[in-house]
Amino acid sequence: MKSMVQAVEVSASKPSLSDNTADLDRLKRSVRQATGQENITCPLPDMAGVAGSFRDAGFQGAAVVRDTGNGMEIISFFPGMPQKLPGMALDLGTTHLEACLVDLLSGQEMARVSREHAQGQFGADILTRIHYAERNAGLAQLQRATVSDINAMAADLAGRAGMVSGDLMALGMAGNTAMTHFLLGLSPYHMCREPYIPVANTVDIFRARDLGLEICSSAPIWVAPSVGSYFGGDLLAGIVACDLDLEDQPGMLVDVGTNAEVILGGKDWLLACAGAAGPALEGGVARMGMRAGPGAIDKVSIDPDSKFLDYSTIGGEPALGICGSGLIDLAAQMYLAGMLDTRGKFRPESMKERFVEDEHNPCFVVVQGEQSGHGQPVTVRQSDINALIRSKAAMYAVLSTLLQQVGLSFEDLGRINVAGAFGRHIDPEKAVVLGMLPDLPLNVYHPVGNTSLKGAVRAITDCDFRQRIMDAARRVTYIELNVNQEFMHRFSGARFIPHTDVSLFPSVPRPQEVCR
Amino acid sequence: MKSMVQAVEVSASKPSLSDNTADLDRLKRSVRQATGQENITCPLPDMAGVAGSFRDAGFQGAAVVRDTGNGMEIISFFPGMPQKLPGMALDLGTTHLEACLVDLLSGQEMARVSREHAQGQFGADILTRIHYAERNAGLAQLQRATVSDINAMAADLAGRAGMVSGDLMALGMAGNTAMTHFLLGLSPYHMCREPYIPVANTVDIFRARDLGLEICSSAPIWVAPSVGSYFGGDLLAGIVACDLDLEDQPGMLVDVGTNAEVILGGKDWLLACAGAAGPALEGGVARMGMRAGPGAIDKVSIDPDSKFLDYSTIGGEPALGICGSGLIDLAAQMYLAGMLDTRGKFRPESMKERFVEDEHNPCFVVVQGEQSGHGQPVTVRQSDINALIRSKAAMYAVLSTLLQQVGLSFEDLGRINVAGAFGRHIDPEKAVVLGMLPDLPLNVYHPVGNTSLKGAVRAITDCDFRQRIMDAARRVTYIELNVNQEFMHRFSGARFIPHTDVSLFPSVPRPQEVCR
Known part of the structure; x- marks a missing residue:
């Protein structure tokens, strides 16, 4: 495990007339010796604080450093080796934010919080917010709402660990492409207009202060890359978090949140699609x-x-x-x-x-x-059940169409990772009865929780993980199902319980005949 | 010539459903192709502006990039290849600031300005300002004064070239160690207390916005490194600006400003000393x-x-x-x-x-x-002449003591570079008459102007130059003359015109006997 930020123990001789190296240069020399890296830097706004802490500590203690790929950057200094070095990971969801505090030294989770996303006040769904962003100052309002949320969560997490926000030394986050744009102040204007182009899919590591994030001000901020307007960093992070990108045998990641998103593939290729399949599965659509x-x-x-x-x-x-x-x-x-x-x-x-x-x-x-x-x-209305049937039909159609694209069948899959609240709470057996998930041995299904958050944790605790995400981003092929005839055909067949073709669901019992 | 910032001409195909690469990633791809560099980044605060300009320009134009040593960073974008790419160079003097505008494409000077340093209001000399910095908020006041000066000069320079400050794409500067500390908000407290340790001698490149400099906000700012509390980046920049660090035959750089500073050496070693030798040579001490x-x-x-x-x-x-x-x-x-x-x-x-x-x-x-x-x-008072005699004696004693340290004599010197206002205006022949400079053939003396400013210009127009300065910093040995007996002895002997030992000045005529 090589975390994004590390603590390097240093001990230097005190300055004297015969060794008059400047304080910060003295610290850099020690970090150079300790890490074997030649190029040691310190951001301007941290120079005074870092050098002062080093001197106050008697020229020994621990430098908090980040590997820039071109050397080490010193972002903080402690008088002694810290027991824990906290970092924050965040799932930047449309309706909810979920975050956890992770010890960058051990990789262990220290606390977890979630909250409704304050952006909701500007629109419940992504499209409404995209239109809101086009209003004068709308984008800035969306951005501020999320920054405030993150700052509140950082303070909450830090408080639970007996610390303050400023102690947090890194932040990794993953969200869909629109959420990422709003947070970074990037216009989503062209995302929802053909040919649906985001401003940026990759975001270079920046510093907390660049965005007004109130953690350690030079803390590196990592944002998961997106593949396109409709395939965001939350999914990419999820792919790698459940190791789908390493699988020899093709597998699947099914993530049902506001959208249903499905990725099929393994170490050689990844095929993805997404659709508004999930509204019935999230609170709000069914009235109750x-x-x-x-x-x-x-x-x-x-x-x-x-x-x-x-x-x-x-x-x-x-x-x-x-x-x-x-x-x-x-x-x-x-x-x-x-x-x-x-x-x-x-x-x-x-x-x-x-x-x-x-x-x-x-x-x-x-x-x-x-x-x-x-x-x-x-109560549940007939219309709620209708919506559920549409959702489940869409889900099954997505899964089977994706497989058909590459000439595979469900039986070829080694593992189906079921992510999100859906994956955590659902009983796959019941989903199979409805014909939402294919009729496979239940041990094929693995609930994997919030893979976006898991990916964000891994990104700040494991440098290789970030590279894997970049590699996965290049391997993903995204297919648009809304214009796919095969999908529409499969969708129609799946609008029955469990399916028009009951032979696809041999394990599902026939329903009890009604007792009149 | 490889400038700190370059313009890279790019032309990309327009986005389409079959090539839906995001705007900024599209630009990065083009810069990658144009430069052959793999790692292309863009700072968060520039993402929206750079990507937007690229799109508005029809996905072609010129990216303004900086070589980070680990790839290229995009800091701005123009719709077409610029004719000029202005950068600013600054000599951060104690009493005066001098700056010029340089075209980073051609290396040519475009404009030059100078002004009294607004820090003067807090103290005429360095020591007074160091004490002022120790007062509550004193350091911040000194810093703000200089930042305001630099911003005013940037606006002035840009205006002379028909541009605005935001068009300036880089800033290089060199100053003494105290001026550098004040500007960067670093406490000078330990600089004037044994063992005289600065907070930092080397300053990593930072961005204009980090210091509130109102040029292009991600413009890289380079500050010349210092060797110690009493040997600053202005002198290091000067050494390399007059190529003393490349000389086979030992040479000298003599810089007389508020202090007299002398460097002896060449490509293998550099010996330096400085002293308050110059007050009589700068306005202020002589009343007129x-x-x-x-x-x-x-x-x-x-x-x-x-x-x-x-x-x-x-x-x-x-x-x-x-x-x-x-x-x-x-x-x-x-x-x-x-x-x-x-x-x-x-x-x-x-x-x-x-x-x-x-x-x-x-x-x-x-x-x-x-x-x-x-x-x-x-008028000139006897006391003014006395001060001059002390200054010239100190100067000669510094020069001869330095040579004696390495067993050389004046005749061994290939070239004496005379820098500063002193070098620009002085007639070496007259300085020899006074015994201020040694009695050498006049073609040994080369007025080299403001070498600190020249060094700052070279630093932003030539990447190799910055490395040479770092190398020179490591080679400089600084000797303290105030505790040197040999120096005091030589100083006494030099308090005559031209010298106690007139045989050292064979070319100086004996004075006319007074006509009674």
Whole structure:
């Protein structure tokens, strides 16, 4: 492990008339000796502080240095060798930011926080924010919102470790291309207009002060590169974080957040696509939908015979709504209990008192008002299920179309990494019942969590990792599915539970016939 | 000539659905192809501007790049190949700043300006300012004064070339160690306390914005390295500017400004010393003394027989005072006309009506009040001449002591470079008469002007030059003459005109006997 920033222990003789080397040059000489690197530099704004700390410490202690690729840059100095050298990693999501504090010496996670992205006030989705950015000062507002969020998270993380923000010596982050543009103050104007060109896909390492980030002011900031307007650094970081770029046998990374994004490949090639497949799986689209947080229904089971419905919520709290994985569970169980037909339509006759009409919308009552956390029933509308069916159809169609592009079948895959909140909470067995994921042995599926954040952690703790991301960026071929006839054909076939062609899902039981 | 900053002509194909490389990555690709350098970067604050200019120009034009030693950094972009690429060079003097605008493409000087250093308001000399810097906020005030001066000079220079400050793409500067510390906000506290240690002798290249310099904000700023508290970057720049560091035969650089500084050596070794030898040669000490500007008496001749005194002034203006070279001329002529004895004392009997007493001070009237520019007589006191004698004695003693340290004599020297205002205006013949400079063939002496400024120019127009300065810095041995017995002995012997040992000055005529 070679972290982005390292601590180098130094001890120099004190200045004298016969050795009148200047303080900072004396420190540079010591770092030169300790690292074997010839070219040792120090940024102008740090010269006074670094040299002063070195002198105050009696000309010994630890220099905090960064390998610039052309030598070592001294960014801070401690009177003694630090026990920990904290760095921050960030997943720069559209709706949420998730960050953790990592010890750059050991690579260990020290704390983790997440928060809603303050950019949300300017628009819930990317396109709205892109249009907002085109308004006068809009881009600057978006940028400031994120910088404030990051500064607040840095202070929070540092506080949890008994430190202050200024102690954080590096920041690595990964986000989609639009989020990256907003944060860096780059106009997204051409990203959403043919031929959809970002201002920049690669971002050179800069310093915290360049962006007003209130960590150590010369701390290096690494931003994951993007492949294009619709394939961002969060995915690239994810590819490498789950080692897809090293696999001999082709594998997949499936990341369902605001979008569903899928990468297929291994060490030789990488094929990617993305689409707005996921809205039903994130809170907001289903009216009762919510993020996977306390009170969210995340697991549902329905006894096919008695139709008795049981559920659990995150944190065991009274139910407030239903999260993506809960919705998938619910739909799969409803299908198996004969409450949904193969097109995903309600079968009211089997739903009994759980079927109600709400402003002319057919609804399924998951939790009665008297048992919920807010006194209102938690319901799912037919339209929510329709959206889920579209999502799952899109997901399956994406997966199968990608494979078809390279003449592979699902059975050729060694490993399917399922990332994001989706991957963390979902039960692949239920997703297979719905026909969202292919009918493969369950041990093929690996929940890998927030791979964007994991990649950001790896990027600041492992220099080789950053090179792997650059290499992966060059190997990725992005295909546009919205204009792909084959995809549209496969999408139509996948709009059934589990699929028009049930032979593709041999392990999925036929639903219980409705008891009239 | 390889300038610090270069313009690279690029032409890229326009983005399309089949070539959706991002704007900045497209430019980097073009620069990579044009320069053959792999690692092309762009500082965060320039990304939007550079990429935007590239797109607006139709993806062709000229990238302004800096060789970082590890690749190329893009700091600006022009829609077409510029005719000139201006950079600024600065001599950061204690009392005066002198700067010029240089075309980084051709190396040609485009404009030159000078001004009094605004730091003067906080103290005329270095020591006063060092003490001022120790006051609360004193250092910041000194720094701001210089930054404001530099910004004003940059605007002035740019205006003379029909440009604006932001067009300036590089800045190189050289100053003494204290001036460098003040500008960079480094405390001079330990410089004037044994063992006299600066904060830093070497300064890594930084960006204009890091110091609030209002030229192109990512323009690289180069500051000449120092050797120690009493041997600054101005002298190092001077050594290399007059190629002393390349000489096979030992030579000398004599720079008389606020201090007299002398370097002896060549390609193998360099020996340096400095001392407060020069006050009489700069305006301020002699009451009528003034900088070499309009109205300053710069040449004097006295007919030994008639005692008729003739003089010229700079610009031919009515006399206002006398500058260093004028004073040397005057003293030499007075000595040859029998008006000064060998100890430099007035011989009133030969001075006739030009001898007056001013508040009990013996004075020599150079110009009568009715002929001067201000209506007052321009006079020189005995005490001014005494100061001059001390200065010239110190100078000669420095030169001869330095030579003695390495077992050389004046005849071994190939070339003596005389720098500074002193070198530009002085007549070596007169300096030899006084015994200030050794009695050598006059073609040994070469006036080389402001070598600090020349060095700063070379540093931004020639990368090899910067390396030569670093090499020279390592080769310089600085000797402290104030504690040197040999120097004190030689100083005493040199306090006569031309010297106690007249055999050292065979070409100097014996003075005219006084006509009683």
